Structure formats: C-alpha cells, structure tokens
Amino acid sequence: MSYSIPAPINSPQRILMGPGPSDTHPRVLAALARPTVGHLDPYFLQIMDELQTMLRAVFQTSNALTLAVSGTGSLGMEACVVNLIEPGDRMLVCVNGVFGGRMSDVAARAGAQVSTLERDYGEVFGAEEIAEAVRRLHPKVVGIVHAETSTGAWQPLQEIAEVVHAGDALLLVDCVTSLAGAPVEVDGWGLDAVYSGTQKCLSCPPGLAPVTFSQRAVEAIDRRQSKIASWYLDMTMVRNYWGESRAYHHTAPINSNYGLHEALRLVLEEGLEHRFSRHRRNHEALKAGLKALGIEYSVAEGLQLPMLNSVWVPKGIDDVALRSQLLNDYGIEIGGGLGPVKGRTLRIGLMGEASTARNVLLFLAALERCLLDQGLRLDCGAGVAAANAKYRNGE
C-alpha cells in the first residue's frame, strides 16, 4: 500500500448558519482540548454529575434518567425508540418532514408495528387528530418532532402530551433543534422520552445526544419482557454508569463531554429566558430583512422556528450556486432543502452562538450580493436596513 501523510487539520473559520452544526464558542473548543482522563476517574465522575444537573436544567426536568448518549442526535433518537419499543409494540409516528420519517424507519427496525400520521412538509399536527389516532390505534408510544429541521416548522406539544397520556401512551419527542433555543419544558408539558443533539442550539460540536426519560418511561423500560435490541443504548445498563454504582458499561467520550460541559455552562450563564429571547429577536430581524429582499418563508407565520428559517428559493435562482458562493466568498454555510423540497428551499440557521445580530446583518448583505450576481433585481441594501430597523424598534 502506498500513501502519503496528509497535512494537519487546519479547518477554516466558517460562519455556521445552516441546519447544524452551529458555531462553537472558543471556550467550548478550549474545553475539548483539556487532558483526557479515564472514564472512571473521580474527576470525570464529578463532571458526569455536573452534566446531569445542567442537562436537567436545560430540559427543565427533574428526571433521574437524564444523560448524554455517546453518539450524535440520530443515535439519541434510536436510544429513545429502542428502549421503549419491544418487537410487536405499536408506535404512532407523526411525519411532517425528514426526521419524523427517520423516526418511523428507526421504529420499524426496532420491531414496532408502526402507524404514521402524515402531513405535508412545513405543516404541524393538531391535538385533535392525534387524540383520534390514539383512540383508534392504542399505541404504546407516540413519536413527534418538536422542531422539524428539514422544514423549519414548530410543533406545539403541551396539548398533544395531554391527549397522548389520556390514551395511556408515552410521548417521545425529537428536540434536536429546539433544545436551548426555544422552550422545552419536559416536566411542565409531560414529555416522556426526549432526545437532542449537541450541535444545534447548544453550540457544541456534534458527537453527543442529550436524552431524558420520565418516570413513566423508566417504568415501561423496567417492565420489558425482551432485552433492548441495542447493547450500547441499553438504558438499564447505561444508567448504572451514570448512577451511583458507576458500573463500567462503555468508555464515555471524555473530551466530547468536556465540550458539552462548557457549552451547558454558557447556556446557563446566559439563562434560558434570555437565550430564547435572543433567538426570537434575531429571527425577527432576519425575517424582516428577507421580506425586504422579497423572500418568503416556506412555513406559515406563527409556526416558524426561530433557530431554523426555511424559505423558498427565489424564482430563477440556482440554489447550489448560491450556497457555494455564500460559502466560498463569505465563509457562510447555510443549508438546502431536504426530501421533497430539495433544491426548492434554503435553510438558514440561527442557532446558539450563531444567533447574533452580526451574523444576521452579514448574511443579508452577502445574500443580496449573491442574488444580484445571479441577475435578481433588488432594492439594494433593503435587507440590511429592514433587519436593522427591527433591531432598533423591536422588543
């Protein structure tokens, strides 16, 4: 075999305004680079306790079983599904985007009898239709996505939790994109199994999946007749490592957990309410700027996520060329559409550290330039001016 040794990592400093990962704070990067210790080192065990305390604060829960799964957000999804589902169990999955679709795939692989409730991309579900489906199907678990990263739609959850519980089912929720950018009230709303990822509004590099399970969910896990399909994700063992017995399960990703620790510290220093307001404020300014450039959201007013802005590609504009120019000329990453809206939408993230006025204004200026270069006629500077006006006159 012949090979040459490549050059060392020298990654460019991007402005990450896509659907994730988001920009990482220098304090998080510095934490990642602290010396590795063993996974049973008393120092690391203390860090695990602190992570659990901070994750509970961010999830707004007192759930004992709250921890970081050693994989990315999609593994968090799999962790929630495989712990709750036994082969043959019925699961109702609400699908209005790529991630609802993924959940239904994961559930089928876990052996669930999956029924789906479907809505078009960009729409959300009402409590009544879910209540009806729960009465009809008697599922053990209902799965739904809080913030559909593929569409930018914001799913209300509180009433849905009520109707799911009325049907004696468990509510499993994808909060990958919402956690730490918009309210996620696990106890207040009554969510039973919730997963997230670190690389969205937590602004930590991808690699860990925060999860939390309610007491009802834990009881369902403890009542299982069959072993959990995944050894790695088996919460009946993982919880012992995170719990008092500290029984070795797998070697935790030490440095990734350091990074999450610092990211959570940043979230709590800012405070959840301030953080949510900041995400809203920057979203409103971006929206005003986009509107001034004649760009429309692909999600109805009132359902738009503050951290993930999905808009239609303007007529006559080449989506791929636009995104390449933004990346190459301005260092700005945004996302394209997924699934049926591939090539038709742009996804502009304002997540965590990336949700700043500076990013909003720079992005609008760069976008204007790219659109002009593709021949669109625009009222020059209108986007930046409208966003700025929103900042001055807004909340």
Added chain:
Amino acid sequence: MSYSIPAPINSPQRILMGPGPSDTHPRVLAALARPTVGHLDPYFLQIMDELQTMLRAVFQTSNALTLAVSGTGSLGMEACVVNLIEPGDRMLVCVNGVFGGRMSDVAARAGAQVSTLERDYGEVFGAEEIAEAVRRLHPKVVGIVHAETSTGAWQPLQEIAEVVHAGDALLLVDCVTSLAGAPVEVDGWGLDAVYSGTQKCLSCPPGLAPVTFSQRAVEAIDRRQSKIASWYLDMTMVRNYWGESRAYHHTAPINSNYGLHEALRLVLEEGLEHRFSRHRRNHEALKAGLKALGIEYSVAEGLQLPMLNSVWVPKGIDDVALRSQLLNDYGIEIGGGLGPVKGRTLRIGLMGEASTARNVLLFLAALERCLLDQGLRLDCGAGVAAANAKYRNGE
C-alpha cells in the same frame, strides 16, 4: 429547579496506564480544538477521504468500506454485528473474556442464533477447535477478540481466518486494543469485519470506532433480506456519506474526527513497524521490572499483549487501595480486573503515547512505593533496575 453553575473543566494531567483511554498527544488535543465546520463542508469531505486513506494504512487493507463509526469501540462492535447478522442467522462467538461475552450478547440482541466456544480467562483459541465448531455449526459469522482487554491475552488470527473461510463463514474481529500497537493485517490474514476504538493504541480520546469490511462482508450485507436493525449503523447508508455521493446520513462528530486525523498522522509518521517495536520494547522492560518485584502475569508467556499487561495482585495487597494510591499520589491510572478476576488482577496499559520508558520506570518506582506502604517486603529499586537493564541490553 435550583442549581448552581459548576466550575469550568480543569481536568488533571494523568498518566493513563489503564486499559484505555490512553494518554493523548498535545497535537491531537490541539486538533480537537480547531473550528468546527459543517459535515458537508468541502474541507470536511477532504478530511474524511484522508481519514479513510490513513485508516486503510493502519488496518493494512485496501477495503473500500473503511471508516470511523460515530461512537466508541463498543458501538463499532455493534456496527459489525448488526450489519452482518440477520435475525435467525447463526453466529459462533469465541468467549475468553469480557469482550467476547459482550459480542455474544450483542449478537443475540441482533437476533442471531448464538453458539459460544468458551475458554478460561487468559487463554486463547486454537484453529483446530474453531474448525471443528465451524464444521459442526455452519455459522454465517465467527466472532473473536484479537486482544482481550479484560485478560491481556493475544489471540493469533491467521490460521483461524483460514478455517473460518474454509467453512464459508465470515470472520468478525475485535481489534479495539491491538490496532496500532501490534500487527493487524486485515488483508494479509483475511479478516472480514474488524472494529477498533480510538482511545487505545491510537491515543486519541474515545468517541470514534474505526471499522473495515472486506468485499466478502460487503457482499453479505448487500445480500440481506431484512433491513439492518440499527438505522444509525446501517452501512448501506453510511457508506454513501463516506463515498462519492456524499448523501447526508447523520451529522458526523466533526471535531472528534479532527482528533483522529491527527492521531493517525502521528501513527504513520512513526511508522507501524517502529510503533509495534516500541510497544514490545516497553512491554519487555515492564515485565522485567514486575518480575523483579515478584509480580506474575496472569497470561502465559507468549500470549501476553504488549499494550495490556495483566498481572496477579500480590498476596496480601488491597487492589483498590493500591490503585487509589497510584492515582492520588502519582497521577497514574491503571485498571483492575473485570469479570471473574475482579479484584484479583491489575491491568497495566502501555498504549500509544503512554508506551514510553519514562512511564515504565515511573510506574515501577511508584508501584514499589505503594507495595511497601502496604507492608510487602521488596528488594528496593529492583523493579526500576531490571527494567533499565532490559532497555540497555534489549533489542
């Protein structure tokens, strides 16, 4: 909920001489802290290509399907098993330690009809007994551990690969602890599915699991009748993200992959042969030193792993107190026994960056002090002197 924000990460600089994680090179820590880019950023795609090239060099393979699974070594085990096993498939697992036992558990959860071949802790398997079992059971897959981290036993593989292939089965091998510390010749020996972890002889923080699949293994995956039980680990999708189509699957752990990139660069800069020699040399010196202190290996001569030295706890010595003193007074982490030898063995790692003469000598000096403190009578300084003599007179 009330909580206080904990202090920032300030992890101590340990000397990691346990069963992993091992010490991390400062260059790897620095790479971890480079700015995060997107998982479809052209820069990251180039890093993925380079990672594949370097992983192939370290695995000594030209296998196309060679990549890093986004989880720790145990998830690499699960990735190999769930891709090769369909429900009802027969798998033969060779169990002579904790990790063989884990593999058999993972296989059963994946729906395999599992048969085990068992040997006592510290022993290894001969090709003849495996040939006999393969003829008798006709398994689709035979699983075996190359370097049993729980016992320190070194399993020869080449003849076993021959008898497994003679029985038309696939050979699945755990190289978590051996890779980059001792020869792992995937193509030369004919291994079909191999997984490792980053935190052993690659000396990278835990969080990724290098895997490689032979053409025969890929054909078996492509012939499956049923979907792979894990969406996250489904190589028929993961390979597209690592391959030419770059189809989005899950968000890769960007910064962890930066760390692995630098760790692999360090391995290849040193060269595999030099690296293996270094591991052998430090192992021989440690062994000479331990012998001079009257400490015996729990594995027979000739089967002892160079990177994981498992020895009996000397009579009258309190294992937990000894390890605590090593950690607290000297910053040295070593491991205790697992499974049936819990409390009876010590596991001393000399992995990757931690395999140095300085660590060997310091450890022997510290160990001597701890043993004296527990009342053992020793020939003072004999351990360090014997190790030193080995370095001067050895290879």
